[in-house]
Amino acid sequence: MKICFLMYPWDRIEPETDSTLRLIHEAASRGLTVAITTPHSLTIRDSVAYAYCNVLKRSAKVSGSIPSFYKHADFKRCKLPLAGFDAIIMRANPPLDTTALNFLDSVRNDVFIMNDLDGLRIANNKLYPASFSGEAARFIPVTHVSKSQEYLEQVLEESSTEQMIMKPLSGFGGQGVIVVEKSAQRSFRSLLDFYIGRDQGNYVILQEYVEGASEGDVRILMLNGEPIGAMKRVPSEKDIRSNIHAGGREVKHALSKEEKALCKALGPQLVRDGLYLVGLDVINGKLIEVNVLSPGGITRINKLNRVKLQKTILDFVENVVSAREKVIERKNAFRKVIEDAEVI
Incomplete structure (x- = not known):
């Protein structure tokens, strides 16, 4: 191959x-x-x-x-x-x-x-979780996305919780993720000025604060709609972000019943969208982000669980390629039968 x-x-x-x-x-x-x-x-x-x-x-x-x-x-x-x-x-x-x-x-x-090209086009942004419906929708935290300062200020004011998560729509790797305190609303407009920009060019995500976020998140690697490995990422004492590159550390993790239900609910759509290798970031049974471009974690999950996920992933790729080749061979064989019939 x-x-x-x-x-x-x-x-x-x-x-x-x-x-x-x-x-x-x-x-x-x-x-x-x-x-x-x-x-x-x-x-x-x-x-x-x-x-x-x-x-x-x-x-x-x-x-x-x-x-x-x-x-x-x-x-x-x-x-x-x-x-x-x-x-x-x-x-x-x-x-x-x-x-x-x-x-x-x-x-x-x-x-x-x-992953599939169209799948990357539709899923490589933080709006993709909003596309999940039916049973999968219950795993998505309440999320607001806007460039309107007035609307976002209203969302924070009307929130039933004392904290919300704010981040730029275009960010990745934990960049720009902050906790917004409802008690600090007087500073919120200044933050929005910075995040949205003077030219009103940047979208901002304001998301309900999921309980347990301070304890870290779970990275789940999905292959062909099924979980193949997971780890928990714990933030440092000086940062809310659990991303490893932001100072977080990884610990061994076994999927909970709720996390398994989340994977089962989300898996079929991921496969339909051609997203075969995906990293899910989950907090307390809620989907925070879907990583589709270059999901990481293989090395750390391997080390924590004494496995080699790369073998499983390459097995999948080889099986898909083999199946595609068999389809072509079958088609060519049928074409030969028809060509021989024409000669007769």
């Missing part, structure tokens, strides 16, 4: 913790053809989509030490047609590069792309 990782630059990888590197190492260990590229390396020539890729040179034995594998990885630079790959794994960091998706549109019928 030939697989391409559309990702961030190789030299920005943190080998001890990087989730994408675990997937690349697993692919190399299986003897697959592995190429990596970035959104800036995509190009089109004569209506054919290409990427300037670094193709991993095969070695007699792939090191079992992932940091050592990273340090000694040897690449060959090539311009390759994207349609020649069996799978493209989307692992670029936020924000979403919509132009890169436009390049990939021309090969979506030739290559299995994870």
Whole structure:
């Protein structure tokens, strides 16, 4: 199988913790053809989509030490047609590069792309949880999104709780997430001036404060609509955010009954939207965010539970590619029968 990782630059990888590197190492260990590229390396020539890729040179034995594998990885630079790959794994960091998706549109019928391009377009924003309905809707906290200062001030004033969470719609990685105290309403307008901006260009999210938020959140990795691993992220004493990059720490976690019900309710829509590998951020049984572009946590969940989630993920990719190939083979076989009938 030939697989391409559309990702961030190789030299920005943190080998001890990087989730994408675990997937690349697993692919190399299986003897697959592995190429990596970035959104800036995509190009089109004569209506054919290409990427300037670094193709991993095969070695007699792939090191079992992932940091050592990273340090000694040897690449060959090539311009390759994207349609020649069996799978493209989307692992670029936020924000979403919509132009890169436009390049990939021309090969979506030739290559299995994870996650699906249309799925990324509709889900790579903090409004996506609002699309869940039916049983899934009960897991979504009350959320308000607006550029109107007057409306947001009214929401805070009428809130039945003493605290709300505010964050920019365009933020990621915990950037700009703060707790707003109802008792500090006199400072709220100044905060809105800053978040919305003088040109009224930025949307702001104001969300009900979910009890238990101060104790951290749970990151759940979903594969093909099913949970495959989880961890709890606990914030530091000096920060409300539990993101690891914001100073939080990870602890082992077993899914609660409510969290399992959440996964069961959300899973079917994720699959329908082509969101096969997803990170859910959950607090006290409520869905806070859906991470679809480059969900992390593989390394830490592996360490906490002595598993290798990258094996499960690559098994899924290989099974999908195999199924697609069998469909093509079956179609070609049927075409041959029809062609032979015409000759007779």
